[in-house]
Amino acid sequence: MLEIHRLTKRFGGLAAVREVSTTIEPGSIHAIIGPNGAGKTTLFNLISGALRPTSGRIVYEGRDVAGLRADQMAALGVARTFQTTALFDRATVLDNLIVGHRLRTRSGLWDALLRTRRLREEEKRCRHQAEQALDFVGLSHAAHRMAGDLSQEERKRVAFALALATQPKLVLLDEPAGGVNPEETAGLAALIRKMRDSGLTVCLIEHKMDMIMRLADKIVVLNYGEKIAEGRPTEIRRHPQVIEAYLGRDDTHGIQEVADAAA
Template sequence: MFIETKNLTKKFGGLAAVNKVDFHIEKGKINAIIGPNGAGKSTFFNLISGFHRPSSGTVLFKGTDITKLPANKIAGLGISRTFQTTSLFEQSTVLDNVIVGHRLRTKSNLFDAILRTKRLKREEKACRDKAMEVIEIVGLTHASDKMVASISQEEKKRTAIALALATDPEIIFLDEPAAGINSDETQGLINLIKQLNQRGLTICLIEHKMSMIMNLADHIMVLNYGEKIAEGTPKEISSNDDVIKAYLGGSASA
């Protein structure tokens, strides 16, 4: 398995936000996690990406236990993510924001910065080149020199994806990429996600727009109150009685 969780659990006080979840992600596929508000979806992402340490259970990446690794080490292995609330430097340009992502792959230190060494200059150029490459991939070349504070919400979503891509990931976790954007913009984002997947990138996303998930995902897991209640193809999930009861047939808000 590409990524696998075994009995993954996270407790906050007496509350189990994620409770003994077994899940696997196949390389090259588009995976999705759905469920009502408070189901534990973002917490699950945080456990895999190292932002939270599990209370118990295991996270494996290509067969290697990464459960206790910090977020920067996990990112270095090729696991990247975006956040539900877009976290960008608002008073910097799109380009400068994305350049930060490729810093993960550089080796320059304070000594290099003080002396402006050849290594520093070489790596600065590599970061800029990589940033321009992924900005073009996400369709933001026209906005590369704009301040993030001045661009649209949809463009900020694309900037966040470009930042994640700049880390050279093998898999990217997208936390509600279509939140706060309209239907036309959502379709554009669907096209981008498909394009990234066709380039060989494995994708796992949390999303509330069910039509988007059902038309995009190869594999879906459903969480409810921190527990996995279903897993399968979109067709299997849409006809699952437990899912219909907990999510699809209830409130449209998740």
Template sequence: MLKVENLTKMFGGLAAVHDVSVEFEARKINAIIGPNGAGKSTFFNLISGVHKPTSGRILIDGHDVSRMRCDRVARLGVGRTFQTTHLFEQATVLDNLIVGHRLRTRSGLWDVLINSKRLQQEERECREKARAALDFVGLAHLENRVVLDISQEERKRVAFALALATEPKLVLLDEPAAGVNPEETEGLAELIRKMPEHGLTVCLIEHKMDMIMGLADKIMVLNYGEKIAEGTPAEIKANPAVIEAYLGSDYDAAA
């Protein structure tokens, strides 16, 4: 699903990501971990088209997206959430999700002016996709609530649903459990586990190691922009370089 070859991103003289190569299988949960400033979010920005690589290639489902605009990458099937949840707070939950499926519509200004049949059909499709995504994340009962009035954990789920409404193949989740309590974290983990069962490939960044170790099929570890390890959770927990750079000896002992 995702193949990265010798990926490098320079900001001035700083290599935020340096010569990283990795492959993530389809319908698996893949995680990226590492200290703050390790290059994890920059890696996501490269995959989703926010940044263009200085060198290297990014292949999604066989398509080279290294130089593609964000919207074209999204149309190829890449959905994303962010560390900070970005939603239209004064709009309803459902209206936020309808925006997500606009990516798949073709209506233009003329369709709006004449209220064309194509526009009407696409409006119905957007609502159907929005409701399906909302049902998937367990929030169908909140479709008419204003986002400003829902909890942080519910906003996280709405952000998941917004990504799903774009009809992705690959979902990038940037710290999905940040700011929620342990019980809510487990609920979000269960939601992430559902995604591969429905044909989605998941790649997530997260600092909650208990969550990652119980969730991921494969983990890549970044440090100072470089890949220092990749493997199963058991392999990562036992890797001396990862213990030294990120997990620490206390985590190793507890594990």
């Protein structure tokens, strides 16, 4: 579904992402891990169109999309969430999701002023899509609550639903389990599997290694902007460069103990 070829992003003399290549297969869960400052979110920003690459190629469904804007990437079917979930806190959950589906509508100012048939039909479709997304993430009961009243875990689920409301094919999740407890983390992991099982392709950044080792089909490890390892969880948890990057020494106890516990 997605091919990344020697992707580089420089900010002045700093290479935040350097010559990274990988592929994301359709219907898979692909994880990107690495220490803080490794370039993970920058890579997401490049894929989603928030940043333009300095060099390299991003091929999505056979089309070179490097340099397209975020709205253009979203229109092609690439959705993303962020580490901090930004919502319209004084609007209902359902209204937040209806805004998300506006990506797929075509009515404009004159339709709104004249209340045209196209506008009315699109509003109906937006509402239906928003309700479906809420049902998928298990928050139908919260549709008419104010977004500002949600718990952190509920806000994470609304972020998933916002991505789903755009009718994506590829979903990029940036630390989807950040700030939630272990029980809530397990619930969000189950929701990610449900997304994969429904036909979506998922790529996520996450620091919770036990979650990643249970969830991912393939893992890419970044350090100082470079890819240092790629493979299945069983391969990554014993990779010496990964252990060195996380622990700063040749010790197999930290990351491997967490990964073995998840196995």
